[in-house]
């Protein structure tokens with residue numbers, strides 16, 4: 001595994017993914033990061049106006065450009081933690097200002113470097129936000145794998161900002177260059193997606209970067225059928241997304257408290273909004289936390305962890321996050337406490353739970369999913 005990110009001016013950074021013990025054969029930067037840095041070495045750009053770096057995965061761009069005191073905007077807590085850890089490893093003091101994905105964008109940036117987000121919904125949100133602060137001197141360079149840049153992607157840049165062209169492919173990456181047109185009216189931010197939660201009077205609101213933002217996830221629907229009712233205690237909605245599991249846990253368990261945890265700022269903001277708008281009386285029983293799994297949460301402090309685990313993070317498809325979630329759940333559960341999860345049938349989570357907890361039980365199954373329960377034994 002290569003940990004040496006080459007800098008065009010000479011030298012290199014040592015970069016790891018976060019957490020450091022879980023590299024899983026994945027590099028902490030991609031060819032688009034290198035391409036952006038090589039491109040900048042040949043370009044003039046305004047150093048007086050703010051430099052803004054958006055969606056930097058593990059800090060490659062931020063650390064390579066730290067001397068310009070960039071604004072760094074990300075939706076991902078894991079990306080923030082990776083940046084901090086890599087800064088420390090390279091002996092770099094933070095010169096950058098972190099902004100979460102819902103924060104106001106800096107006015108009139110000179111240069112914006114954008115790693116293409118996973119979904120067009122998030123891209124549209126970010127291009128619309130940029131259209132509202134761009135000045136006449138603003139230039140945008142976006143980078144991604146060439147296979148992820150489609151004609152429709154480029155149309156979005158033109159629609160929201162202005163004239164756009166692309167580079168040649170290099171190491172299977174491509175750059176997008178865009179000069180926002182000052183004559184174009186700023187675009188309104190795309191509205192939240194909202195849908196009724198079946199069988200309830202609730203409406204679920206979703207920010208741009210949400211998992212299953214257009215409808216209820218079918219795994220979540222299955223787990224909702226098997227949520228406990230009328231139990232007291234401290235529950236956690238781990239990887240809460242829009243918070244649909246925790247919201248229903250609060251509704252069905254009037255004595256319980258729920259902590260909503262996700263690594264995405266937009267997810268936690270959506271979960272908070274969904275509770276405020278649908279079940280405001282339960283707000284005193286809820287906590288919200290942007291976190292990598294259950295990092296830093298006290299051991300033996302929860303009675304039930306609900307989880308619909310992700311199978312990708314930062315563009316990479318992997319089950320190490322699910323594993324980390326199970327390990328953290330075991331630590332945070334009290335003895336006798338339970339992890340209740342939904343998973344695709346074809347994943348071997350039964351074995352993972354058996355290995356970790358020494359027990360697991362199939363609570364229910366259908367053609368696609370299983371609901372599994374593991375108990376933390378004394």
Ligand SMILES: C[S@@+](CC[C@H](N)C(=O)[O-])C[C@H]1O[C@@H](n2cnc3c(N)ncnc32)[C@H](O)[C@@H]1O
Nearest residue numbers: 211217220239240241262263292293308309310
């Ligand atoms: C499959 S979705 C489930 C969302 C929601 N609970 C549902 O059932 O519809 C998994 C969620 O895990 C979150 N996630 C991914 N990596 C995470 C991590 N390291 N720590 C906390 N949450 C994470 C994702 O942002 C996503 O919202």
